[in-house]
Amino acid sequence: MTRPELPPGSTDRPTKRAGGFFLRRLFLRSSLAAAVFGAGCTGINAYYDPDKPHHRPDGFRNNYIEGKGEGSFWKWQWQRLTQDLPKPPADGYIPPRTEPEAAWLKANNTVTSATWVGHATVLVQLRGVNILTDPIWSERASPFTFMGPKRKTAPGLDYAQLPHIDVVLISHNHYDHLDRVTVLKLNEQAGGAPLFLVPLGIKPWMKDIGITNVQELDWWDKTAVKGLDFNFVPVQHWSARGLTDRFQTLWGGWTVQAKAGGAQPPFSLLFAGDTGFSKDFQDIADRFKRFDLALLPIGAYEPRWFMQPQHVDPGEAVKIHQIVHADKSIGIHWGTFELADESLDVPPKVLAAELKKAEVPADRFVTLKHGETIRF
Numbered sequence: 001m002t003r004p005e006l007p008p009g010s011t012d013r014p015t016k017r018a019g020g021f022f023l024r025r026l027f028l029r030s031s032l033a034a035a036v037f038g039a040g041c042t043g044i045n046a047y048y049d050p051d052k053p054h055h056r057p058d059g060f061r062n063n064y065i066e067g068k069g070e071g072s073f074w075k076w077q078w079q080r081l082t083q084d085l086p087k088p089p090a091d092g093y094i095p096p097r098t099e100p101e102a103a104w105l106k107a108n109n110t111v112t113s114a115t116w117v118g119h120a121t122v123l124v125q126l127r128g129v130n131i132l133t134d135p136i137w138s139e140r141a142s143p144f145t146f147m148g149p150k151r152k153t154a155p156g157l158d159y160a161q162l163p164h165i166d167v168v169l170i171s172h173n174h175y176d177h178l179d180r181v182t183v184l185k186l187n188e189q190a191g192g193a194p195l196f197l198v199p200l201g202i203k204p205w206m207k208d209i210g211i212t213n214v215q216e217l218d219w220w221d222k223t224a225v226k227g228l229d230f231n232f233v234p235v236q237h238w239s240a241r242g243l244t245d246r247f248q249t250l251w252g253g254w255t256v257q258a259k260a261g262g263a264q265p266p267f268s269l270l271f272a273g274d275t276g277f278s279k280d281f282q283d284i285a286d287r288f289k290r291f292d293l294a295l296l297p298i299g300a301y302e303p304r305w306f307m308q309p310q311h312v313d314p315g316e317a318v319k320i321h322q323i324v325h326a327d328k329s330i331g332i333h334w335g336t337f338e339l340a341d342e343s344l345d346v347p348p349k350v351l352a353a354e355l356k357k358a359e360v361p362a363d364r365f366v367t368l369k370h371g372e373t374i375r376f
Helices: 020-037 075-082 100-107 180-187 202-210 279-288 316-321 347-357
Strands: 113-118 120-124 130-131 167-169 195-199 212-217 224-225 226-234 253-258 265-273 290-298 325-331 373-375
Touching: 075 279, 100 180, 113 347, 120 253, 120 265, 130 373, 167 226, 167 253, 195 224, 195 226, 202 212, 212 224, 253 279, 265 279, 279 316, 290 316, 325 347
Parallel strands: 130 167, 167 195, 195 212, 265 290, 290 325
Antiparallel strands: 113 120, 113 373, 120 130, 224 226, 226 253, 253 265
């Protein structure tokens, strides 16, 4: 019998009522969210290497903190319920969306581009290779269709509008980053399955659902695909899909390097995945020196007393932009799902203020509309 997977939490806004309904609502939301935010760690690490400090016999660990922080999950859930969080966006705000350049994206095999599909899902086209980061097209970031964080904006591209995907990058196994329905759909695309590059421990899960074109990497491992170099790099986060598997698969970010060729200069990409602020980014900068493009999370960061070890806020994202010497950054991980306590419209506003404070030109760190493409 397989252990049922549980979602990272229900963010359906609660109704303030007294009595049994109120308590049942709290229990439901808290139990679902505990699957990710409060899970324990048991098991044996089949990848264990005693010479690697981030390996443990029962799983993996972060480089610069123990665990994922000590904030009280139950205190956070109680505050969310009793304070009716997150608050609705101001002035009827709807996450921005634009008509995608689908025909151009399908035909393009020369221009470097990035298209925000939504959340942490970005289509990157580099040297004729089509790369998807943490793809999720499902209505909810959950194993269930009836509960869990619900999508507030449709994906910026439909499946049918995608070019043939060559490589899928997975940062970790949380439901908003590794979506079962989506990866199965991508695996069935016309023209052959993409290559799924995943952290240690996720390949067996992929095999169990019938996906076999998979390569798993440890931190600082590198692989070459279609002339590009892909490196799996450490970030500060954690993993879990159920109540007892926290830290049992690895998490991280990805870098992609393209060498100069013909009239095209070299190009370097950083996809940070899901991360708290840590010295890992200085370590990445020490190895790679600079990036032409960084995909950095700016949402799901409130309350700071709970989220800080695992999710950067916009100010910390600006610091990462500076540390890794990114020529341009795109803010991701906002505007699609309500996963934390800030309102859906807040991250871009805070980002703009933090850029001004840090004296970083606004065009160096941007947010996109769902479906919007930028070219390099």
